[in-house]
Amino acid sequence: MKFGVVVFPGSNCDYDTFHVLQNVMGQETVFLWHKEPDLKNVDCVVLPGGFSYGDYLRSGAIARFSPIMAEVKKFAQAGGLVLGICNGFQILLEAGLLPGAMLRNKNLKFLCQPVYIRIENNKTAFSNAGKKGQVLKIPIAHFDGNYYAPPDLLAELEKNNQIVFRYCDAEGQLTEEANVNGSLHSIAGLMNREGNVLGMMPHPERAAEKILGSEDGKVIFQSMINYLEKKAGTRKKKKVVTTRPAISPLPPLIGTC
């Protein structure tokens, strides 16, 4: 499958996501430059973490106006698979591709730490490789991850099973302490009604290699690959050509002038 990682100015998890998709998951991966309204025929768009355009205004508030976002919107509306991680989640909220908003973390500090999240719904394009109730250990790193939505919207999200991940403790219990940023209903990951767009605050790309302490994040990427392969299979089996160049400790260059 072909993945596209969008690079906004100020994205800083773009290389990490690229590295994991290409070198760990073995998928063909390309960078998508924010100024170019071209999705390069990818099967899935990933909006990575970072501080797009500096995020001096609300996180993601400027990125939604970026030329590439118009294409991402069209892609999503046509049923294309879109994953937003951290800042990517914030951008999806600002762009209206997901409902709700982010507030500052409840302790008013940036938080970088491993957290546990529970799979609430495993019948999705983003979680089918896991079990319902399964607890994943994945790090967060954000200032604005305190999910907020009005009560009627929350009720709707619950009713439609759109809440894919919730913050929990190591045993899978929902506690106030485990809900580190104060999100309503402990929401860590949320998808749209159609199920093709997901935003999550935890960074699965930071938990995809054993040497870094956890491989739980691979569940999310593997789910997406499963979903895309199945979708491709039902139509026309597309031959997956993955180029796996030697991994360099230094990242490649991105975009063109």
Add this chain to the structure above:
Amino acid sequence: MIDDKILADHNLTREEYDYIVKLIGREPNLTELGIFSVMWSEHCGYKSSKVYLKKFPTKGKYLIQGPGENAGVLDIGDGLAVVFKIESHNHPSYIEPYQGAATGVGGILRDIFTMGARPVAVLDSLRFGPLDNPKNRAIMEGVVSGISGYGNSFGVPTVGGEVYFHECYAQNPLVNVCCVGLAEKDRLFFARAQGVGNAVIYVGAKTGRDGIHGATMASAEFGKDTEQKRPNVQVGDPFKEKLLLEACLEAMAKNLIVGIQDMGAAGLTCSTTEMAAKAGTGMEINLDLVPQREEGMNPYEIMLSESQERMLIVAEPDKVQELQKIFNKWDLDAVVIGKVTDDGQLKAYFHGELVINIPVKAVVDLCPAYRRPAKTPAFIKKISRFKMPDMPSDLNQVFLQMVASPNLADKEWVFRQYDHMVQVNTMVLPGADAAVLRLKGLKKGLAMTLDGNSRYAFLNPRRGGQIAVAEACRNLACAGAMPMGVTNCLNFGNPEKPEIMWQFREAVEGIAEACRQFDIPVTGGNVSFYNETEGKAIYPTPVLGIVGLVEDVSTVPAAGFLGNNEVIILLGENREELGGSEYLKLVFDEEKGQPPSLNFETEKRVQECCRQAIRQRLVRTAHDVSDGGLAVALAECSFKSPKRIGFEVRLNDRIRTDALLFGESQSRIILAAKEKNARKILTLARKLKVKAKVIGKTGGKKMVIWHRNKKVVEQTVEMAYNAWKNTIPGYFKISKGE
């Protein structure tokens, strides 16, 4: 006319002024005087320290680039090089904690990527006044937020460092930031304006009036008017810096750059003169072309502005267009402001008029060097002797008090505000002895540590310097790493005072000797003098940043206990040494005596033994014994244990129990290993002539220490853990909401 008041405002002496007149053959104008004043400031010119810094060893088997460039460079094989350096931002961080610390991070990042390296890690050494004072809390909160705000946005992980509290830092907090970068060995860039006729290009943020005379501010004591210096502090924009990084690295990868230097302290002045001086060329620039953020700036302001996120590039004329295209892609200014000349002069035009015409060599290389008088301070004799106080009756209680003291307590409140995982290389998280980064696609990795102990340096600066090096190397050994090179940040008081100069000289000589002993070169660093407010100096504070190589990252042990029933081994020897200890300060409020003794041969053998045991995969947990002594080190192994595993340890040394528990004797490392491997470690230790003994086992929910058949410590891990964990957050509790 240059009068005494103008000279005083520029921190120049009459003698220095006369020397300038002699060098340029006439009276300088005000702009030229400003240029000399910043370049000859202590911060840029190292005029009080130069003669001593020559004592550092600067050769080593990994060395590519030693002192004199923006950062040091080490060869780590596989065509890769490590670029690293430390910088202080003490003065700005006191005046404006958030921006002071943020721009400190920004400055050191530029030092690294200007050499062609991508910053892969930041470590910071922070020192504040005690937290019971709200002002100190506000400074700490601002500094930590500043580092977090800049580093997180830029996308470099802050992987380690230290946080320390002492009264002497109340009005002079220390913010030392060390950055490590990774580059391709054959694609390093240097600050040289080579090639007469080449274009001089200004890239990055626009120039404003911020930070004018930052370098001279950092070269004087603070008085009561410190608050008025706030406008001297620059404002950081990490977003712009991130763009600058990507654009510079892209231009470098496409071979479009001849020479490059960041505009840090002394801004355009420093970059133009240094680049020309190093290449033996001159430079001609037009100040009207410098992108400006404010209207009506004069030459003095343009040359001396310390606006952040700017770089000066020298490129061949036919490559300028392609270079500008790259910077435009990243939405950055890239403007040709002049050219490289052959006359050795810096010439600058403003509104068509020649406003600067000075020889670059005079500015850069002829800064006076002073061998200032040094004198042993009177207090040294008084504090070196002391009578050991009576032992407290309840050492079990003291143990709890120790782990909960701010200096020894958990610093997660700080570290979790830093993104320490971005770039997905961080293997060992902050709080361990050394941070470890894997290198993608390779078996090997990098270990790094930042360390200093100012109390030792206060009591005996020479030994303090030696111990700082030894302990940093020991931290690396606990990750199985071989030290490769050193960068240091030397924080001292006013060098014009003979007592301060004595401390400086002693510490430098101590560090130099230790570096020779460990066979590691000093690749550069930073000297921060004038850390005094209203005549009161900080303790001498040398901070050592050492980078090491891990041959195989899969061997790196944990910082905490991993399993029950593992054997705990102590490498090294417990001695009755309480001088300068955290224990004496905390329990008796005494800072006296001699710091622990240090024998280099013993130290090196202990480290080698630890390293070899790790390489042979015998070690599950490794932790060095330092501040707080053996009992605290053992407790930390339980606190950092994922399952919070306790221990039971039996000691029989014939020394005072408090010295055994909390004394800070050097050259000791705690190892935990499985039974059969423990025997192998003991054999290895015998072979290497290292004192090693089994002192107990891991397991249970309690931490128990016996001394000669008497139980002296018994605490549940849970309770001690909470005490250790809650100290720092306790000072910063938000009354509502949390």
